[in-house]
Amino acid sequence: MIEIHNVHKAFGSLKVIRGVDLEIKKGEVLCLIGASGSGKSTLLQCVNGLEPIQQGEIQVDGISVHAKDTNLNKLRQKLGIVFQQYNAFPHLTALENVALAPRVVKRISKAEARALASKHLKHVGLGDKEDVFPSRLSGGQQQRLAIARALAMEPSYMLFDEVTSALDPELVGEVLDTLRMLKSEGMTMVVVTHDIVFARETGDRIAFFKDGRICEVGEAWQVVNAPREEHTRQFLKRVLA
Amino acid sequence: MFDYTFLWPLVWAEWPQLLAGARVTLEITILSMAVATVAAFPLALARRAGKGLSCQAATIWVEAARNTPCLVQIYMVYFGLGALGLHIGSYFAVLGAITFNNTGYLAEMFRGGLNAVAPQQFNAGRSLGLTAFQTYKNIIFPQVFRIVYFPFVNQITWAMLNSSLGMIIGLRELTGATQMAQSVSFRTFEFFVVAAGLYYAIAKSVQILARVVAWRAFRRA
Numbered sequence: 371m372i373e374i375h376n377v378h379k380a381f382g383s384l385k386v387i388r389g390v391d392l393e394i395k396k397g398e399v400l401c402l403i404g405a406s407g408s409g410k411s412t413l414l415q416c417v418n419g420l421e422p423i424q425q426g427e428i429q430v431d432g433i434s435v436h437a438k439d440t441n442l443n444k445l446r447q448k449l450g451i452v453f454q455q456y457n458a459f460p461h462l463t464a465l466e467n468v469a470l471a472p473r474v475v476k477r478i479s480k481a482e483a484r485a486l487a488s489k490h491l492k493h494v495g496l497g498d499k500e501d502v503f504p505s506r507l508s509g510g511q512q513q514r515l516a517i518a519r520a521l522a523m524e525p526s527y528m529l530f531d532e533v534t535s536a537l538d539p540e541l542v543g544e545v546l547d548t549l550r551m552l553k554s555e556g557m558t559m560v561v562v563t564h565d566i567v568f569a570r571e572t573g574d575r576i577a578f579f580k581d582g583r584i585c586e587v588g589e590a591w592q593v594v595n596a597p598r599e600e601h602t603r604q605f606l607k608r609v610l611a
Numbered sequence: 612m613f614d615y616t617f618l619w620p621l622v623w624a625e626w627p628q629l630l631a632g633a634r635v636t637l638e639i640t641i642l643s644m645a646v647a648t649v650a651a652f653p654l655a656l657a658r659r660a661g662k663g664l665s666c667q668a669a670t671i672w673v674e675a676a677r678n679t680p681c682l683v684q685i686y687m688v689y690f691g692l693g694a695l696g697l698h699i700g701s702y703f704a705v706l707g708a709i710t711f712n713n714t715g716y717l718a719e720m721f722r723g724g725l726n727a728v729a730p731q732q733f734n735a736g737r738s739l740g741l742t743a744f745q746t747y748k749n750i751i752f753p754q755v756f757r758i759v760y761f762p763f764v765n766q767i768t769w770a771m772l773n774s775s776l777g778m779i780i781g782l783r784e785l786t787g788a789t790q791m792a793q794s795v796s797f798r799t800f801e802f803f804v805v806a807a808g809l810y811y812a813i814a815k816s817v818q819i820l821a822r823v824v825a826w827r828a829f830r831r832a
Contacts, residue, residue: 443742453731457735474741475745520739
């Protein structure tokens with residue numbers, strides 16, 4: 371379980387997150403929606419400790435992310451994250467991209483790491499791209515590569531940070547299909563997205579962010595079809611128009 | 612009009628001296644590049660930090676090394692330090708000055724290389740559970756290496772050619788040795804044509820070797 375308690379986060383004087391409480395249960399898919407700059411992506415970065423927080427606490431399976439004595443490198447193995455910019459390692463083949471972290475962090479043998487990477491590449495539909503460099507892959511393929519790379523660490527949670535926002539429209543589908551597949555396999559996911567339709571169909575719950583706070587959180591269909599908050603209604607009207 | 616008669620046998624008689632000079636040139640080139648490569652890394656990192664005493668010191672080094680003539684730098688080490696009572700032989704004065712010069716250029720090269728790697732690559736590595744060191748070793752440096760590789764090879768050539776300034780303070784590197792050898796017969800033209808050929812041969816060998824290494828190391832990407 372991921373527990374977020376009263377988290378505050380500022381970049382200098384800019385307050386990005388102003389008191390967020392949220393729980394993500396095992397097996398759940400939680401979608402975070404809201405306008406750009408409302409703090410959704412920053413929250414994800416805080417959850418896996420890439421960003422420090424000024425106040426509050428985030429716990430992953432009972433371990434406090436920002437506590438001084440927490441081994442973040444170990445904790446991050448539980449938390450796969452995929453970014454908007456795919457961030458493939460350009461000097462490595464697809465297979466090496468996926469095999470790197472298991473080999474270096476988990477210290478499994480090169481052969482095992484390659485077998486593991488091969489399995490995860492097949493899983494996201496890139497079985498025929500093992501020896502291809504990222505520069506030869508489409509955006510959608512690079513994003514699926516990033517997903518395979520995170521999955522290879524066998525995380526308990528997957529965090530997705532606007533993973534389709536940088537993609538050409540015709541490539542969005544293949545990445546969303548991969549996310550749907552992960553949901554069907556029972557993966558716990560936190561998905562920051564601008565795709566309301568996807569959030570409603572794939573998310574168990576949706577949290578609507580506004581100005582660094584959670585304005586509304588509830589069952590996915592309820593938040594989209596019958597929002598309780600006026601702000602949510604206005605936001606949905608704008609993005610669904 | 613052209614009634615100059617080339618007298619090559621005079622040059623061949625001094626061939627061992629020229630080779631000995633070339634050997635000194637190679638030594639200075641290799642040693643100065645090796646030391647400068649090690650020294651340039653902390654300088655590049657200090658400059659990247661953007662503030663603090665070490666950044667200022669690194670900036671002064673880089674500015675002085677890149678914006679004054681290499682000959683002046685050699686004079687500073689040989690005569691300047693000499694005037695202060697620190698007497699250094701011409702070999703180590705040239706080695707020191709060229710290393711100083713190389714370090715300034717390489718520091719900026721490495722800094723540029725580090726800046727050229729997308730900053731998200733670091734987070735991508737850390738988010739997979741790699742430590743900062745593992746991320747630099749496996750993800751950042753291999754990319755920087757590719758970016759700085761050919762500029763680095765240029766610097767090797769540049770260091771080798773700069774070492775010819777050693778002649779001015781009496782070092783018998785290739786130019787110094789050639790100067791000495793021709794002073795007996797004053798067949799300056801012949802001697803320096805051969806010296807130029809040797810410089811060219813060394814520079815070309817370095818560049819061809821570098822291409823072979825690059826082909827083996829980078830052909831995959």
